[in-house]
Amino acid sequence: MAYLFLAVALALVLLTVFWQRSLGRPICPPGPRKHWLYGNLFDMPYSVNWQRLLDWNEQFGDMVYLTAFGHSVIVLNTPKAIKDLLVKRARNYSNRPHTVMAYELFDMKKSMVLADYDDKYRELRKLTQQAFGPEASKKYEGVQLDIIRRFLQGLQKDPQGFRTHTRLLVSRFILAVTYGLDAETADSEFIAGAELTLQVLTKATLPGAYLVDLLPSLRYLPTWFPFASFHDVGARGRKLVYDHRSRPFEYVRQQMADGVASPSFVSDLLSDSYMSKFQSVDAAQWAEYIKWAAGDMFGAGVETSFSTTLIFFLAMALHPGAQAKAQAEIDLVTGGHKLVTLSDRPNMPYFKALLQEVARWQVVVPTGVFRRSDNDDVYNGYHIPANTIVLPSIWALSQSVEDPGRFNPERFLDDSNSPNPYEYIYGFGKRICPGRYLADNFIFLVTANILAFFNVSQPSGPLDDGLKLPSNVSFTPTMVSCPEPFACNIRPRTSEHAEEIAAMIA
Structure with missing residues (x-):
C-alpha cells in the first residue's frame, strides 16, 4: 500500500511539473494535426497543392505551422503577415535555408540566390541593381527585339x-x-549545359527533396555506406554547377x-569603372562574385519567363475577347504593322x-522563394x-480578389483596389528580385509582339499525343509552376502580317 501511495504521489509530482512547464512553453502558430511520431512530415510543401494552400488559409488564417x-516551416497567407515579417522584420527573415544538399554538397552558399544576407551579398546585390535598374535595363532593348x-x-x-x-x-x-552571347554561340555551346x-x-x-536534408546527420556517413548515394549526387552537382x-x-x-x-552583365562588372568602386575586394574574389551572380x-530567369510566356499563350487561347481588346489598343498605338517597343508602353x-x-491568374512561383528565421x-x-523555413504563399495573395477564378483584366483598370501582382510576384523586402525591371521589359516586349x-x-482539330486542350490544362x-503541354492555334493575323514577319530577318 505504501508503494502504491508513493507511486501515485510521484506521478502527481511529475504531472504538476509537466503542467507548470507547459504553462511557460511558447505557443507556435496553428497548423494541421501532427502525428505523434513524424509530426507533419507528409504535410510538408515538397510540391505545390493549390487547394491545400487555400484550405489552410481559410482554416488557420495568417500563418500555418x-x-x-526538428524542422519547422511556416506558410504566410496574408499581405499583412508577409509585410510584417519579411519587410518590417527583414533583419531576422532575409536569409535562406541551409539545406545540406544544395548549400553544402553543391557548395551553393556562394550563390546569390541562396546566400545569406551578409556584407558580400549586399555588395553584389547593389551592383546587380545598378546593372539592371529601371534605366539601365533599357539598353538591352535592341538585343531583346533581335531575339524576338x-x-x-x-x-x-x-506554330x-x-x-x-x-x-x-x-x-x-x-x-x-548575361554574357553578351549571340544566338548561334548560345545555341551551340551553352544552352544545353545551362x-x-x-x-x-x-x-x-x-x-526536404533529399533524405539528408531531413536528417542532416546522414551527411557524415562514408560514401560507401548504404543510403549515402547523396554524396555522389552532390559531387556531380558541384562539378556541373562550377562548369556552368x-x-x-x-x-x-x-x-x-x-x-x-x-555589352553584358559580366563585361560591365568586369570593366575598370565598376571594379574601381570596390577597391577593398581583390580581383580574384571579385571575379568569383561575378561568376556566381x-x-x-x-536559373532565376529562364524558368519564370518561360512559364509566364506559356501562361500568356494559354490565357489568350481561352479568352479571345481580352485578346481582341489588346490587339485593338496595340494597333492604335503602333499603326498595326511594326514591332512594339518600350516607348509604346x-x-x-x-x-x-x-x-x-x-501574372495574377496563374502565379508562376506559388509559394515564393524560401526564407529562414535567424532567431526566435x-x-x-x-x-x-x-x-x-518561411514560405510566403503567393498563391493565397493572388486569390485575394473578387471572383479570383475569372480572367478579368478590367479589375486593374477600375477602382476595385485589387492588389497589384507586381508587388508580390518578384518577392519582398531585401530579397526582392534585382532583375525584375529587365524581366518585366522582356515579358512586355514578347507578349505585345505576339499579339501585334x-x-x-x-x-x-485532333490533338497530338500528350497535348491537352487549353481548358483542360494542369x-x-x-516551385516554378508551368502549364503542362497543351495545343493552340497560332496564325499570322493577316497576309500582310505574315509578309512582315518573314521580312524581319532576311
Whole structure:
C-alpha cells in the first residue's frame, strides 16, 4: 500500500511539473494535426497543392505551422503577415535555408540566390541593381527585339512548336544579357549545359527533396555506406554547377581581352569603372562574385519567363475577347504593322492590365522563394522558432480578389483596389528580385509582339499525343509552376502580317 501511495504521489509530482512547464512553453502558430511520431512530415510543401494552400488559409488564417524531425516551416497567407515579417522584420527573415544538399554538397552558399544576407551579398546585390535598374535595363532593348524577331519567325514556320520556340527565346535572352552571347554561340555551346544544371538545381534547392536534408546527420556517413548515394549526387552537382558558371564567364573574359566583347552583365562588372568602386575586394574574389551572380541569372530567369510566356499563350487561347481588346489598343498605338517597343508602353493601359491579370491568374512561383528565421521571434502572440523555413504563399495573395477564378483584366483598370501582382510576384523586402525591371521589359516586349502579329486560339482539330486542350490544362506542382503541354492555334493575323514577319530577318 505504501508503494502504491508513493507511486501515485510521484506521478502527481511529475504531472504538476509537466503542467507548470507547459504553462511557460511558447505557443507556435496553428497548423494541421501532427502525428505523434513524424509530426507533419507528409504535410510538408515538397510540391505545390493549390487547394491545400487555400484550405489552410481559410482554416488557420495568417500563418500555418508545420514541424517534422526538428524542422519547422511556416506558410504566410496574408499581405499583412508577409509585410510584417519579411519587410518590417527583414533583419531576422532575409536569409535562406541551409539545406545540406544544395548549400553544402553543391557548395551553393556562394550563390546569390541562396546566400545569406551578409556584407558580400549586399555588395553584389547593389551592383546587380545598378546593372539592371529601371534605366539601365533599357539598353538591352535592341538585343531583346533581335531575339524576338527570330522567335516570331519560328512561330510562323512551326506554330505547333511554340513551346520549344519559347524555351529557346528565353534561353537566348538570358545568355545574351548575361554574357553578351549571340544566338548561334548560345545555341551551340551553352544552352544545353545551362538547362541540365537548372534541372539538377531545381530539385536540390527544394527543402526536404533529399533524405539528408531531413536528417542532416546522414551527411557524415562514408560514401560507401548504404543510403549515402547523396554524396555522389552532390559531387556531380558541384562539378556541373562550377562548369556552368566558369565556361561562359571565361568566354567573356577572353572576348574582353580580344576587344570584341558585346555589352553584358559580366563585361560591365568586369570593366575598370565598376571594379574601381570596390577597391577593398581583390580581383580574384571579385571575379568569383561575378561568376556566381551571372550563373544564378539563368536559373532565376529562364524558368519564370518561360512559364509566364506559356501562361500568356494559354490565357489568350481561352479568352479571345481580352485578346481582341489588346490587339485593338496595340494597333492604335503602333499603326498595326511594326514591332512594339518600350516607348509604346505608356500608351497601352489595357495591355498593362492584361499582363497584370496574367501574372495574377496563374502565379508562376506559388509559394515564393524560401526564407529562414535567424532567431526566435514572436508574432501576434505566436512563437516562431529560429531556423524556421518561411514560405510566403503567393498563391493565397493572388486569390485575394473578387471572383479570383475569372480572367478579368478590367479589375486593374477600375477602382476595385485589387492588389497589384507586381508587388508580390518578384518577392519582398531585401530579397526582392534585382532583375525584375529587365524581366518585366522582356515579358512586355514578347507578349505585345505576339499579339501585334499573331492570333492565338483554341485548336479545332485532333490533338497530338500528350497535348491537352487549353481548358483542360494542369500546372506542374513545382516551385516554378508551368502549364503542362497543351495545343493552340497560332496564325499570322493577316497576309500582310505574315509578309512582315518573314521580312524581319532576311
